[in-house]
Amino acid sequence: MSSSTQRVVLVTGAASGIGLATARRFAADHLKVILLDRSEGVHAIAKEFEQQGFNALALVADLGDVEQIQRASETVKTMTGGCDILVNNAGIHPKRNGITISLEEMTLEDWETVFRINLTAPFLLCQKFIGGMKARQWGRIINVTSRAARTYSDRAGTHYSASKAGLIGMTRKIAGDYAAFGVTANCVAPGQIETPLARTSDPKVLANAAKTTPAGRLGTADEVASSIQYLASDAAGFITGAVIDVNGGGFIG
């Protein structure tokens, strides 16, 4: 554990959707929660947590910028001594006019932007914090991938599916390499979840996604957060390299 007896959890993309729901669960568990986002909104959320008697810290950083990742990681180390639980949740799925960008229309810039945030930033953050976890012989890495990396999705861009599949590969490698040090690395793979990200899709597409999901509805951010919370717990200490599908039966592997 870090300098205090309280575990420190870093949640990226904590200003919205799944990240915010996850941060709320960890705060309620009385962990020290670091809310990282490019949105200034994390300040108000951290303040709200503090007012509720929870321990929270807001960090504004753009995960598309390597220097900002470096600075944010140093701040976490200086202010908390390290990070016991890393939740790489921030992710993007840019569309054009609400429509998925086709392979033929995808520019190299589209591709690289998605990879930078969905895969390179988690790689850099894992690299920053793995040493501390290894030294403390306890750590949890939870990477938020997607159903679009588990099976074909007509709604997902090629860049998005590929970056999220890369995240699974990276997680499995880390899981094997660090299992002997008390560190687990796992993924959660949400199906269509009702969040601001999902609302960038055409409403008709979303309605169809709900209809074609065996559960007959979209998921909630908290339903994903609860799986992340479980993977971060001591109870999940023997689970590593796994992908938990949270998708209402939308993909059954």
Ligand SMILES: NC(=O)c1ccc[n+]([C@@H]2O[C@H](COP(=O)([O-])OP(=O)(O)OC[C@H]3O[C@@H](n4cnc5c(N)ncnc54)[C@H](O)[C@@H]3O)[C@@H](O)[C@H]2O)c1
């Ligand atoms: N919502 C879904 O249906 C769904 C499905 C599968 C996977 N996911 C994945 O779940 C994760 C969370 O998605 P969500 O639906 O909660 O999205 P969201 O858009 O509601 O929240 C994402 C958060 O990440 C932050 N963020 C984005 N880019 C950033 C950057 N460069 N630097 C720092 N912060 C950044 C945003 O500001 C936002 O607060 C993503 O990785 C997404 O790919 C979501």
